[in-house]
Amino acid sequence: MTNPDDLSRRKLLMKLGVLFNGIIAAVLAVPIIRYILSPVAEERKQGFQSWLPLGELNEFPAGETRFATYRNPVVNPWDGKTADIACWVRNVDGQTFQVFAINCAHLGCPVRWFPQSNLFMCPCHGGAYYQDGSRASGPPERGLFQYHYKIELGKLFIKAGEMPTPGQKTQSSLVTLETRRCA
Amino acid sequence: MRLIGQIGDWLDARLQVGQTLRETAEHPVPRDTASWFYVFGSAAFVVFVLQIFTGILLALIYVPSAGEAWNSLQVLNHGIQLGWFVRALHGWGSNFMVAIVLLHMVQVFLFGAYKFPRELTWIVGVFLLLMTLGMAFTGQVLRFDQDAYWGLGLGASIASRVPGAGPAIVNVMLGGPIIAGATLSRFFAMHVFVIPGLLIAFVALHLLMVVKLGINDWPMPGRVVRKATYVQEYHELTKKDGLPFVPGAVWKDLCFSALILLAVGACAMYFGPFGPSGRPDPTIIQTAPHPDFFFLWLYAVLSLLPPSMETPVLLIGPVIAIIALLALPFVFGEGEKSWRRRPIAVLAILLIAVSLGDFTHLGTFTPWSPVMDAWSSDSIPPQFLHNRSALERQGALVFQEKQCHNCHALDNIGGKRGPALDSVAARRTQDQLIRQVIQGGGNMPAYGKNLSPAETTALVSFLETLRPEGQPAARDSSRAVGLEPQSGKPTAAQP
Numbered sequence: 001m002t003n004p005d006d007l008s009r010r011k012l013l014m015k016l017g018v019l020f021n022g023i024i025a026a027v028l029a030v031p032i033i034r035y036i037l038s039p040v041a042e043e044r045k046q047g048f049q050s051w052l053p054l055g056e057l058n059e060f061p062a063g064e065t066r067f068a069t070y071r072n073p074v075v076n077p078w079d080g081k082t083a084d085i086a087c088w089v090r091n092v093d094g095q096t097f098q099v100f101a102i103n104c105a106h107l108g109c110p111v112r113w114f115p116q117s118n119l120f121m122c123p124c125h126g127g128a129y130y131q132d133g134s135r136a137s138g139p140p141e142r143g144l145f146q147y148h149y150k151i152e153l154g155k156l157f158i159k160a161g162e163m164p165t166p167g168q169k170t171q172s173s174l175v176t177l178e179t180r181r182c183a
Numbered sequence: 184m185r186l187i188g189q190i191g192d193w194l195d196a197r198l199q200v201g202q203t204l205r206e207t208a209e210h211p212v213p214r215d216t217a218s219w220f221y222v223f224g225s226a227a228f229v230v231f232v233l234q235i236f237t238g239i240l241l242a243l244i245y246v247p248s249a250g251e252a253w254n255s256l257q258v259l260n261h262g263i264q265l266g267w268f269v270r271a272l273h274g275w276g277s278n279f280m281v282a283i284v285l286l287h288m289v290q291v292f293l294f295g296a297y298k299f300p301r302e303l304t305w306i307v308g309v310f311l312l313l314m315t316l317g318m319a320f321t322g323q324v325l326r327f328d329q330d331a332y333w334g335l336g337l338g339a340s341i342a343s344r345v346p347g348a349g350p351a352i353v354n355v356m357l358g359g360p361i362i363a364g365a366t367l368s369r370f371f372a373m374h375v376f377v378i379p380g381l382l383i384a385f386v387a388l389h390l391l392m393v394v395k396l397g398i399n400d401w402p403m404p405g406r407v408v409r410k411a412t413y414v415q416e417y418h419e420l421t422k423k424d425g426l427p428f429v430p431g432a433v434w435k436d437l438c439f440s441a442l443i444l445l446a447v448g449a450c451a452m453y454f455g456p457f458g459p460s461g462r463p464d465p466t467i468i469q470t471a472p473h474p475d476f477f478f479l480w481l482y483a484v485l486s487l488l489p490p491s492m493e494t495p496v497l498l499i500g501p502v503i504a505i506i507a508l509l510a511l512p513f514v515f516g517e518g519e520k521s522w523r524r525r526p527i528a529v530l531a532i533l534l535i536a537v538s539l540g541d542f543t544h545l546g547t548f549t550p551w552s553p554v555m556d557a558w559s560s561d562s563i564p565p566q567f568l569h570n571r572s573a574l575e576r577q578g579a580l581v582f583q584e585k586q587c588h589n590c591h592a593l594d595n596i597g598g599k600r601g602p603a604l605d606s607v608a609a610r611r612t613q614d615q616l617i618r619q620v621i622q623g624g625g626n627m628p629a630y631g632k633n634l635s636p637a638e639t640t641a642l643v644s645f646l647e648t649l650r651p652e653g654q655p656a657a658r659d660s661s662r663a664v665g666l667e668p669q670s671g672k673p674t675a676a677q678p
């Protein structure tokens with residue numbers, strides 16, 4: 001024979017049990033969510049970018065645009081070749097450089113440099129850029145992504161480490177080149 | 184035989200499921216639903232089982248590591264006996280699964296199966312479609328080759344456009360700052376654990392509802408669904424003119440599923456596995472990345488949208504499409520089921536099918552992309568060089584040297600990014616040609632800084648020869664009026 005009082009105590013205990021489990025779940029959720037979001041944790045993100053050497057200055061003759069590669073700074077032993085990233089280095093006049101990301105500003109495909117027509121062309125959706133990286137035609141809404149660079153001890157360094165995507169904020173000191181309307 | 188029966192009885196005495204299974208198998212279905220139109224759902228299920236099975240077999244060998252995945256696929260293709268066949272079964276199975284799921288969806292849409300009381304069955308089905316597409320995309324990533332690598336870049340570029348959270352979404356999706364080992368690992372987890380787990384749960388739910396609510400009756404024009412009366416009408420129908428699902432209807436499902444399995448096997452045997460294409464090395468840029476068949480339409484849409492429309496369409500389009508699919512049974516939960524009385528539904532299906540088909544077709548030959556090696560590998564057809572002056576031939580050289588051929592075709596050879604130039608001189612005057620070459624415009628780069636005056640003169644004089652025989656060159660009529668006010672006649676074309 002169960003009396004109503006008993007029943008309500010059991011109900012209360014059950015509710016307490018559910019509540020207890022809920023609290024434990026919430027406590028456990030904190031580290032789990034932090035684990036899932038670790039790629040965007042502030043302390044880790046700061047290490048994404050660093051200065052990387054691309055090579056001696058004499059590998060990049062004045063007036064020419066050359067292919068260069070670097071090993072990404074954030075890397076795991078099992079990344080294999082995927083941590084080797086390519087870029088285009090343009091030596092404008094012997095003093096000034098432009099280092100372009102390989103990724104098209106449209107959807108990230110690898111752009112190729114054609115020195116004869118002085119154009120970068122993208123094989124995916126037909127984006128084209130002038131030699132200074134500004135948009136020439138096709139679906140991209142902007143010019144090629146550019147890396148910061150510096151010259152030290154006769155070597156060219158760029159600040160890199162994160163795949164450039166159209167949604168990223170442009171780094172402040174990088175002036176987005178305006179689309180040319182006519183030559 | 185008696186022994187099997189005894190074992191069965193022994194098991195059922197403990198499991199207590201025999202009665203339920205028998206009732207489920209023999210539940211009455213309306214006679215005319217034992218139709219060849221009602222076989223797609225079961226076929227999708229059978230292919231799903233094939234995918235689980237072959238997927239486990241592949242996991243025996245596959246290494247989900249960015250450095251080793253491509254090598255392990257090579258081993259599967261060449262080093263393991265019939266590894267290529269299991270890969271091919273899984274790859275073709277995925278193509279068939281997407282196709283059958285879509286066919287199933289079209290069928291239940293046209294037969295009004297989403298209406299009361301099967302709204303939730305439809306909604307679960309929508310999620311099953313999304314998960315199937317999710318499996319297709321993540322599976323393409325696990326085939327870790329150049330297409331997979333740049334396909335991920337494409338996904339990241341799309342995700343990055345989400346206002347505000349975009350870059351963070353990219354980092355979480357890639358598992359770090361770049362496409363690398365962490366990226367492959369998390370797509371492996373999604374493809375092998377998360378989505379299949381959800382798929383199994385949702386398939387079970389979907390089937391449970393089909394059994395509990397009964398298969399959709401064959402739509403009759405004039406037999407209108409009303410919430411108040413439908414359930415009773417359906418039960419009377421199955422009582423009056425029903426037959427047990429097993430064996431009354433199931434034999435058609437079995438035959439069709441077997442045919443589909445045979446087709447998957449035949450395709451796997453005849454066409455072999457998909458890829459892998461080149462090694463996933465981002466420093467190898469001589470590549471033209473291409474998505475798998477079922478995403479080609481999206482690839483085409485991304486090329487053809489005007490740049491300013493792209494981000495809104497990419498981010499809002501899918502949301503609207505999914506909301507529309509989910510809202511469908513609530514907005515049109517009652518009324519006519521028959522496609523004969525639902526012209527807009529039929530037109531919608533036709534419109535979607537034609538659009539998807541057309542975009543997919545375009546995606547197979549990508550007319551919007553420059554042909555990256557046309558300038559060096561596709562020569563100018565001789566008829567365009569025959570009987571030409573030295574200057575005009577020099578212009579033809581400029582045409583090749585400056586990669587014009589990558590975007591412009593001559594006699595159908597070369598890129599299709601820009602217009603074919605076979606008859607450009609009949610459309611453009613000399614002045615217009617010079618302006619177009621130097622200033623570009625209309626989606627063509629400006630070549631003013633890349634051509635010397637001599638090169639421009641040569642190129643334009645070559646372009647001026649490009650018109651069909653007997654057709655006059657384009658002429659600026661206002662100039663003719665200004666220069667030759669007396670004659671007033673068009674000047675004859677110079678051959």
